[in-house]
Amino acid sequence: MLTNKPKYYICPIPFKCMKMKNLNRTILAIVSVSMLASCGIIGGKKNKGGGALVPNDGQVHGISPGSRYVLPKPPGMVYIPQGTFHMGPSDEDPAYAFSARNRSVSISGFWMDATEITNNEYRQFVFWVRDSVAARKMGKVKAGADGNEYVDWVAMRQVKWDDPKTVESMADLILAPEDRVFGKKEIDASKLIYHSETFDLKEAAKRENAGKPRSKFIVKKDIGIYPDTLVWIRDFAYSYNEPMTKRYFSHPAFGNYPVVGVNWKQATAFCEWRTHYLNSWLDSKKRVQESDFRLPTEAQWEYAARGGRSQSMFPWGNYYLRNKKGCLMANFKPGRGNYPEDGGFYTVRADAYWPNDFGLYCMSGNVAEWTSSIYYEGRNNFQHDMNPDVRWNAKDDDPPLMKRKIIRGGSWKDVGYYLQTGTSTYEYQDSAKSYIGFRSVIDLPAAPQKGRRR
Numbered sequence: 001m002l003t004n005k006p007k008y009y010i011c012p013i014p015f016k017c018m019k020m021k022n023l024n025r026t027i028l029a030i031v032s033v034s035m036l037a038s039c040g041i042i043g044g045k046k047n048k049g050g051g052a053l054v055p056n057d058g059q060v061h062g063i064s065p066g067s068r069y070v071l072p073k074p075p076g077m078v079y080i081p082q083g084t085f086h087m088g089p090s091d092e093d094p095a096y097a098f099s100a101r102n103r104s105v106s107i108s109g110f111w112m113d114a115t116e117i118t119n120n121e122y123r124q125f126v127f128w129v130r131d132s133v134a135a136r137k138m139g140k141v142k143a144g145a146d147g148n149e150y151v152d153w154v155a156m157r158q159v160k161w162d163d164p165k166t167v168e169s170m171a172d173l174i175l176a177p178e179d180r181v182f183g184k185k186e187i188d189a190s191k192l193i194y195h196s197e198t199f200d201l202k203e204a205a206k207r208e209n210a211g212k213p214r215s216k217f218i219v220k221k222d223i224g225i226y227p228d229t230l231v232w233i234r235d236f237a238y239s240y241n242e243p244m245t246k247r248y249f250s251h252p253a254f255g256n257y258p259v260v261g262v263n264w265k266q267a268t269a270f271c272e273w274r275t276h277y278l279n280s281w282l283d284s285k286k287r288v289q290e291s292d293f294r295l296p297t298e299a300q301w302e303y304a305a306r307g308g309r310s311q312s313m314f315p316w317g318n319y320y321l322r323n324k325k326g327c328l329m330a331n332f333k334p335g336r337g338n339y340p341e342d343g344g345f346y347t348v349r350a351d352a353y354w355p356n357d358f359g360l361y362c363m364s365g366n367v368a369e370w371t372s373s374i375y376y377e378g379r380n381n382f383q384h385d386m387n388p389d390v391r392w393n394a395k396d397d398d399p400p401l402m403k404r405k406i407i408r409g410g411s412w413k414d415v416g417y418y419l420q421t422g423t424s425t426y427e428y429q430d431s432a433k434s435y436i437g438f439r440s441v442i443d444l445p446a447a448p449q450k451g452r453r454r
Contacts, residue, residue, distance in 0.1 A: 115360075270440070292442070
């Protein structure tokens with residue numbers, strides 16, 4: 001009969017109980033303890049690594065790498081179940097470019113942000129970088145068990161930012177006197193640098209790189225992460241957009257609007273930081289590390305945007321941009337340029353309009369979104385039909401052709417054609433625009449049922 005009680009396996013050491021009567025009780029206790037200590041125990045007790053101790057009975061029982069804890073539903077994300085769909089245009093190709101062929105593709109399950117990353121969410125990243133840089137300037141660091149230096153966040157919470165000594169210690173982070181307006185001391189956004197370290201798995205997996213040291217595949221770089229707020233003026237010549245430059249990222253009224261002015265490198269850095277932020281917390285709780293947050297591949301984005309409607313032109317179905325009541329279904333450029341007709345002049349809240357059948361908001365319109373895929377006209381001719389993915393980690397000295405990244409979904413300034421789930425275009429990875437944002441994905445199993453852990 002199966003039971004929930006822990007099972008104890010006693011070592012088969014010969015011992016005649018009848019001869020025990022004359023032994024001293026103290027000796028008996030010592031022998032009993034030593035016997036239990038030498039045997040493995042299953043059920044309840046775990047070793048320092050989190051896995052259960054293995055019984056010493058000569059059989060294979062397996063060793064877990066850690067606890068069986070499964071991360072619950074990630075906040076603000078929805079699960080996209082595995083499935084197969086027809087990737088590519090759902091309508092005719094008006095340009096006859098034939099750069100995207102319609103074909104059957106299978107996608108494994110993953111989690112995706114229900115909305116584009118908002119100004120508030122990206123601001124958490126900016127403030128974390130600001131405080132990390134400031135902590136090192138003020139000496140608020142401590143040595144870890146591994147010998148590395150880490151920010152002392154407990155000490156940072158006690159910092160009085162208006163204290164003259166604090167301001168003096170952060171002099172290197174504040175705008176130079178000649179750059180100040182009316183002498184106001186403000187943080188120099190160009191000093192907010194995120195140090196990125198990633199391991200290039202695709203490069204390490206190549207046969208010709210077998211046996212090479214790990215250091216050959218570790219990519220280290222520093223990335224400025226503050227959004228380019230000047231894109232609102234730069235993107236539109238002879239157009240008055242100064243209020244958006246001054247207020248969009250800094251005013252609370254736009255807190256839940258999608259962040260823009262973020263290039264592909266910055267979006268990737270956000271995903272890397274989000275992974276580090278989560279895994280640092282899991283590590284502090286002695287839990288297993290989780291998968292990486294990242295930008296979706298082109299195929300994942302399209303599959304998620306369709307919401308299970310494999311042949312539909314838009315996330316809400318065919319064929320129109322309005323519903324039965326005549327209401328526009330997304331934030332874009334209707335007709336010949338009636339921008340406010342859909343309810344928004346520029347961007348709108350990231351959770352505006354109706355979500356698709358997967359529960360994703362604004363997969364069409366509002367802001368176009370970065371993907372991890374490189375834009376190459378013939379990519380569909382050689383991609384695998386299982387989780388297709390074509391990437392290229394372009395270096396600064398690579399030609400511009402290799403720096404094109406696919407963007408999807410169309411934006412508030414685009415016509416309806418770019419809102420189609422099968423329409424793809426590109427932007428250069430080091431370019432920031434007022435109409436491009438992003439959302440991230442993470443490869444985790446579906447959340448367990450309430451009250452259960454796997």
